[in-house]
Amino acid sequence: MEEGWFKRGESSALRRNSEVWKFALKAVFRCLKPRSMRKKGATEEEVKQAQSDAAIFVRDGLLTLGPTFVKLGQVISTRTDVLPKTFTDVLKSLQDEVPAFSGARA
Structure with a gap:
């Protein structure tokens, strides 16, 4: 995470915006894929797997985008009234399992 964040510091606002x-x-x-799978008659197990894959993709993407997005993930991981349990369970790892920056970089 730290290397990607360091590289991004030198890029333009347009590049960051597009990222x-x-x-x-x-x-x-x-995130919409499981819904369409359900409409097409996929089994509940397949739908749950697609939800889990989407949640992991979101978590990893938030980690890649940097500290502000990690904080966003931490906040939405507490919103069990808004997100499915599959998502909140995966995003809860952002509460205490986020890779740390080095002391020199921080």
């Missing part, structure tokens, strides 16, 4: 939107669009489509 965020690219992740957001991919995340939306991954």
Whole structure:
């Protein structure tokens, strides 16, 4: 996570903006996939696996995007009234299992 964050510090605002939107669009489509699978007659096990895969994709993407997005993930991981349990369970790992920056970099 730290190396990616350091590289990003030298990029333009446009590049960063496109990186965020690219992740957001991919995340939306991954999160909608289980719903379309259910409509097409997929088994409940397949739907749950797709939800889990989407949640892991979102968690990893938030980690890649940096500390502000990690904080966003921490906040939404507490919203069990908004997100499915599958998502909140995966995002809860952002509460206490986030890789640390080195002391020199922080």
